[in-house]
Amino acid sequence: MSRAPDITLLEVVAALGLVAVATAVSLWQRMRLEGDIAIAVVRSFLQLTAVGFVIQVIFRERGLALVVVLIAVMAVFGAFTARRRAPAVPRAFLPLLIALGLAGAATLVLVVALGIFPPTPQYLVPVGGMVVGNSMTAAAVALNRLGDDVAASAREVEATLALGATASQAVRPIVRRSLRSGVIPLIDSTKTTGVIFFPGTMVGMLVAGAAPFAAVRLQLILLYVLLGSVAIASVTAVVLAQRTFVTPAHQLREAPATA
Amino acid sequence: MLFELDRVSASRGGARVLHDVSLALPEGATCIAGGSGSGKSTLLRLLNRLADPDAGGIAYRGRSLASLDVLELRREVALVPQLPALLGGTVADNVRFGPSLVGREVDVARMLELAGLPPEFADRAAERLSVGEQQRVMLARALALEPRVLLLDEPTSALDERSRGRVEETLTDLRRRLDISYVLVTHDLGQAERLSDRVVRLEAGRVVGEASGGRPPGSAPAPDDHSVRADARASAAPPTGVAADEGGG
Numbered sequence: 001m002s003r004a005p006d007i008t009l010l011e012v013v014a015a016l017g018l019v020a021v022a023t024a025v026s027l028w029q030r031m032r033l034e035g036d037i038a039i040a041v042v043r044s045f046l047q048l049t050a051v052g053f054v055i056q057v058i059f060r061e062r063g064l065a066l067v068v069v070l071i072a073v074m075a076v077f078g079a080f081t082a083r084r085r086a087p088a089v090p091r092a093f094l095p096l097l098i099a100l101g102l103a104g105a106a107t108l109v110l111v112v113a114l115g116i117f118p119p120t121p122q123y124l125v126p127v128g129g130m131v132v133g134n135s136m137t138a139a140a141v142a143l144n145r146l147g148d149d150v151a152a153s154a155r156e157v158e159a160t161l162a163l164g165a166t167a168s169q170a171v172r173p174i175v176r177r178s179l180r181s182g183v184i185p186l187i188d189s190t191k192t193t194g195v196i197f198f199p200g201t202m203v204g205m206l207v208a209g210a211a212p213f214a215a216v217r218l219q220l221i222l223l224y225v226l227l228g229s230v231a232i233a234s235v236t237a238v239v240l241a242q243r244t245f246v247t248p249a250h251q252l253r254e255a256p257a258t259a
Numbered sequence: 260m261l262f263e264l265d266r267v268s269a270s271r272g273g274a275r276v277l278h279d280v281s282l283a284l285p286e287g288a289t290c291i292a293g294g295s296g297s298g299k300s301t302l303l304r305l306l307n308r309l310a311d312p313d314a315g316g317i318a319y320r321g322r323s324l325a326s327l328d329v330l331e332l333r334r335e336v337a338l339v340p341q342l343p344a345l346l347g348g349t350v351a352d353n354v355r356f357g358p359s360l361v362g363r364e365v366d367v368a369r370m371l372e373l374a375g376l377p378p379e380f381a382d383r384a385a386e387r388l389s390v391g392e393q394q395r396v397m398l399a400r401a402l403a404l405e406p407r408v409l410l411l412d413e414p415t416s417a418l419d420e421r422s423r424g425r426v427e428e429t430l431t432d433l434r435r436r437l438d439i440s441y442v443l444v445t446h447d448l449g450q451a452e453r454l455s456d457r458v459v460r461l462e463a464g465r466v467v468g469e470a471s472g473g474r475p476p477g478s479a480p481a482p483d484d485h486s487v488r489a490d491a492r493a494s495a496a497p498p499t500g501v502a503a504d505e506g507g508g
Contacts, residue, residue, distance in 0.1 A: 155340065155342060155344040156344040156345075156346070158309055158340065158344070159340050159344035159345075159397070160346070160356075161309060161333070162307065162309060162333055162337065162338040162339075162340065162401075163333065163334075163337070163356060163357035163360070163400065163401070163404065164330045164331070164333045164334040164357055164360055164361070164404065165330075165356075165357075165360055166330065169360065173346075173347075249308055249311065249329050250329055250330065251308065251309055251310060251311070252309075
């Protein structure tokens with residue numbers, strides 16, 4: 001493997017040429033996304049630069065405590081962001097936080113226990129970041145579906161409760177659909193990887209000069225790890241959040257439309 | 260006494276819909292009659308604890324509802340909602356669902372027959388039935404629980420006049436064959452008279468009248484139910500067709 005290329009700030013600035021294309025399209029089609037594009041560019045620059053310094057410190061310290069802190073902070077921000085994507089779910093923050101924390105912790109423990117990666121910050125920080133990010137997206141999609149489906153199927157849920165079903169039995173079809181919604185996008189992208197698109201890690205390694213098969217193997221490990229973590233996050237978030245819709249007396253909190 | 264409500268108040272959607280209601284519902288057939296927003300559907304939901312009151316107490320056969328196992332209560336006091344809400348799968352799947360929760364088998368053909376449907380319906384896909392047929396399957400799957408009490412929320416509001424008459428016949432027939440009590444919610448005072456022994460009128464969440472001696476179909480009017488018949492005359496004929504009173508109760 002050759003030495004990783006040294007990317008200069010000038011090259012980053014040059015990449016803004018493509019951002020200019022996106023801005024031009026927005027102006028041409030009156031999409032009104034120029035402001036959002038500008039905010040995205042500035043935020044990504046500031047956030048990634050800041051996290052670059054943080055990771056540098058963590059790599060230098062070599063201790064795992066800072067890794068745990070970093071993943072915890074990412075889980076908190078992830079839960080906060082995902083909560084806004086599932087507005088129909090009351091008190092969604094805590095289920096999401098637990099889901100992202102559990103997915104991150106369980107995944108990192110497993111990859112170390114299975115001997116996939118050594119327990120060093122160089123592996124655990126990037127893998128943990130990918131796990132939290134993908135888990136956030138999946139959990140948000142699953143909870144969004146859960147909230148929408150409970151509202152849309154309130155009549156069916158209540159009719160099932162009226163037959164003596166427990167609350168979890170009554171919402172089981174909705175839970176199943178929500179979990180599928182959360183996990184299917186990653187399954188689909190795993191199915192099409194290498195055919196329709198090249199995933200980011202593999203691209204990064206190839207650009208950095210890695211041998212193609214080394215890049216492929218690392219990418220495969222990450223895809224498989226992410227499938228597990230996304231499943232953990234989705235099922236945790238949905239199972240915890242479904243309880244916010246029902247009472248201990250197996251009643252639906254949100255009544256159907258009829259009075 | 261089947262149900263006793265003691266100063267019950269209840270809310271729905273953040274608004275108070277029942278105000279300080281005290282009521283005794285005896286065994287047999289009782290109709291809760293009232294217009295849209297009168298609180299009749301909310302009252303029915305309280306009787307099998309699909310909702311709980313904000314204040315007051317409800318007893319079922321002398322025992323507080325809150326002290327009973329809610330799942331057993333719902334199997335014994337089965338509610339048939341106003342609009343059909345069947346599970347996916349076949350009619351038989353729907354009829355078997357309730358009993359399967361407690362590991363019990365059920366004679367699907369008999370339940371369909373009690374609800375006025377031929378046995379061939381068992382294998383039909385639930386979502387391909389007409390509204391009237393779905394309503395009967397809802398009744399069949401409630402009967403499959405072998406309930407002692409049926410709570411019927413506007414069981415004919417989504418039906419045309421002909422189907423409504425058939426469902427009324429089915430309910431009368433059920434009462435005769437199964438010796439089952441029911442509490443039926445309706446906006447139709449004529450139907451209340453036809454189907455019940457006792458009519459309770461609700462308006463704006465308050466009881467405004469009670470009359471016993473509702474007459475069974477085909478019999479002469481009871482001599483002492485002038486108030487109900489006067490109300491029935493005053494009440495405009497209900498609209499026919501689908502979901503005539505979806506916002507009711």
